[in-house]
Amino acid sequence: MAIPLPKIQRLLPALLAGLLLLLAGSAFWTGRGIEKHFRHTIGELDRKTIAELEILQYRRGIFSSIAVTALELPRGRARDGTPRWQLTAKHRIRHGPFPLRGASGWGLPARKPLLAAINSQIPLPDPQGRVLVADTTITLGGRAETLLQLAPAAAASGQPTSLGALRGHLLYPADLSGMRGELTLDRLHLELGPYQLALGSLSTVFHYRVEGDGAGEATLGGGQRLAASNLRAGGIEYESLAADLAWHNLDRQALSKLLSLTPWLAEVARGEKPWEISPSAAQTLVEALPRLLSKDPILEISNAALSAPGGQAGGRLSLAYRGQDEDQSRLFHPAMLLTGLELELEAALPPALLGPIADELGTRWQPDHDGNLPAAAEEEPLRLQVSYREGELSINHRSASPQAIFKLIR
Secondary structure (H helix, E strand, C coil), X not given: CCCCHHHHHHHHHHHXXXXXXXXXXXXXXXXXXXXXXXXXXXXXXXHHCCCEEEEEEEEECCCEEEEEEEEEEXXXXXXXXXXXXXXXXXXXXEECCCCECCCCCCCCECCCCCCEEEEEEEECCCXXXXXXXXXXXXXXXXXXXXXEEECCXXXXXXXXXXXXXXXXXXXXXXXXXXXXXXXXECCEEEEECCEEEEECEEEEEEEEEEECCCCCCCEEEEEEEEEEEEEEECCEEEEEEEEXXXXXXXXXXXXXXXXXXXXXXXXHHCCCCCCCCCHHHHHHHHHHHHHHHHCCCEEEEEEEEEEECCEEEEEEEEEEECCCCCCCCCCCCHHHHHHHEEEEEEEEECHHHCHHHHHHHCHHHCCCCCCCCCCHHHCCCEEEEEEEECCEEEECCEEECHHHHHHHHC
């Protein structure tokens, strides 16, 4: 039996109203869950990282919410009068299951069901007043994808730090237990006291994963492919730099403590503080290093290549620690490194890249009367093989004492 057209016309507004109420109700219910997860995630990051991260504001609506967060580095340094580096971010969170898109929040819904679509804007403290923009989508299954973009800026002069264009693509679960992604930076200029570092482009493809029970026993493992071009370090220019990095069994809690020393190291590098270690930094070392070493950490650098007009250098490094026990209550002592350290190093260096070492190698590698270094083809590269295992050191397959290492790097 066909339904009369007038009856359909009367039912249609009610159906539309019911559909809108269903969408509004589902969006509001999803928004409550998003707020709970957002606050939990910020709290976990604040507890497990060296930064202080907090929510300054959270306004939840039916279809979208507004959140403002603040990140401060370093943690716990405000009491001694040291200024802290702060970033404030504003997040527009559009609730699922079909979040509205668009800058104003009113636009076409997402094509597929999503838990949330988040637009984050982070003003950066640079002379151009640029804003880092991040667009994140989170599926109903808890998988997240983030696109980062920082617009290019004109070259800055007289600034200790300047960034060019930045782009990034990240894929990760919502609990941040792992991540893989790619970041590219077009230009970087950094000054640390008298030392200057600049590069034309930098790209990295990386991945990491948190392993363990997460109750203070979690470790990190991952890898990274790094490539840079037009690198200038100090007064030396290089054409390109590339390397593969891998790490395993890094204790997350110990690593977080060691990273808290970064501000002190930066101040030392800028010449603002002497190399003399502070009591608090020494306490951090004696607490974190035994815990880090007890997990048998491994660091590997392979396919390392550095190109310059004077030739190309290459090498690899494998660094591991095999702990004898897991007593984390022991205070750190350098003998702990000597007993469990395993090291393998291979390097090939052309004479023209040896720099300050050339003075100690004799006049054969000195500049000629015209001030030119020998071409790479005229001299054999210096090949170095270093191995250390169970207290035995060998250099170029010959046994040596540990003092030889100190003499080599002195």
